[in-house]
Amino acid sequence: MTKPNTGELDPQDNAASEVRSYAIGFIVSLLLTVGAFAAVLADLPSTWAIICICIAALLQIITHLRNFLHLSFSGGQSREDLLLVLFSVSLLAIMAGGTWYIMSDLGGRMHDGGEAGHAAHAMPDR
Amino acid sequence: MSNNSNLYPGLNLGDGHGEAHEQAESTVFGFWVFLMSDLIIFGILFASYASYLDPVGMAGGPGPQDLFDIKSVAIQTGFLLLGGVAYGGVSLAMKYEHGRARVIGWLLVCAALGAGFLFFEVKDFITQAGKGGTPQVSGWLSSYWTLVGLHGVHVFSGILWILAMVAQIAIRGLDEVLKVRLSMLGVFWHFLDLVWVGIFSFVFLVPLA
CATH class of the missing domain: 4.10.860 (DNA Excision Repair, Uvrb; Chain A)
Known part of the structure; x- marks a missing residue:
């Protein structure tokens, strides 16, 4: 440069x-x-x-x-800027995605029944 | 080559601004690091919001259908989008030295559009609280107020920052130090617009879909 x-x-x-x-x-x-x-x-x-x-x-x-x-995605950008964006996005994917996955899985298991719960819940309905 | 390469996020001042351009490389990059950590905070709040977005999270309190006013959200989105584009006017007027009156003018346009956004947002908050949608009612409402409120606080501090810059430009003129500060403010202002894209999409539109 x-x-x-x-x-x-x-x-x-x-x-x-x-x-x-x-x-x-x-x-x-x-x-x-x-x-x-x-x-x-x-x-x-x-x-x-x-x-x-x-x-x-x-x-x-x-x-x-x-x-x-x-921010240019095809060269011409100071490399650290783009790396920082990508690093932040991967952190976010782990933390936010992980949180959402764990919580929705937990919610599913505790409230409307997970795989085990489904069978138990489905019985009285039919 | 130098025309195409960016040293830092935001519209670069360019070689013509010599010292300010070089100073901005490290200063704006440092500020960008801060903004990315801010992004992580917002991301975690988005995840909490998404986790609470079910009947259990709403705990029998009012839900999205009862509280959200899609027209008002559209108006806020318009204000913020225009405000973001208006900062392009600030950056270009500064880069191509159109004089400080033009820079101040564009800054005031940004501040006014930001204020318009905040007006409608606060109005919505008041309406929602009136309908029984206060933060303590349910986990979903707590996460909603925290996420959207935090963004609102950012916009408010952005407006204060803009006004502070207007005062500084008026007093000391558009010198090298202020050019760097205005570059940081631009990155901040566009970043708020970026976060709002996530908010109007995932906080407001997805539950209404």
Whole structure:
């Protein structure tokens, strides 16, 4: 990474491409947001609506990282920034995903019956 | 080459800003480390919220269908998205030296949009509390108030930070130190927008789906 510190500003066409990057980020985010809300308001089956919301959220987060936080995923980025994001995401996946899995599993076993509970619960119903 | 490479998160000042650009590399990176630890806190709160999102977690109290107002959530989302994009105006005006009046103008637009977001959020909180949705009613409501409230506190401190920066720019001019501070503020402000994407998707929309 060379840094010729010439004291000159970047050319204006660079500015134009940066304005475009924000504009694209805004339009894409807006469309994804509208899509997520529409999925709820339309009478989709709730599983499909939730899948749509998750995909829209993921895409929008990537858009924000690229267009607003200017993290580049294909080189050209200070390596530590990207590594830190990836490390945080993997920590999150372990901690948040693990918490959610354990708690929902526990909830399932304690309240509506897990695998063992199911049989016991199913009996009186039939 | 130097046009494409970023030294730190956010819109880089670029070589033209010499010292501020180099100083920002370590300072903004350090701040980014802090934000990633903040992200972990939010992530854990998201996990708690998801764990409580069942009839047992709601403990007979009011649920998402009773409390959430999807129109208000959409308005808040709009305010925050526009506020995030408006910070692009701050970053570009600073990078291309459009003068401090433009920078201050964009900062005030961001603060106003953030305040609009907070207005609707607080209004929602008051309505929800009026409907019996206070934090102590159920585990689900505790986690809801903690997660969304923490984000609201972040936005509020972001507005205070913006106003502090406006005052500093007005008093000492847009010098190297302030350029670095504004770069950090930009990363913070966009980060709040990012967390809100998670909140409106998973806290509000998923339970309503």
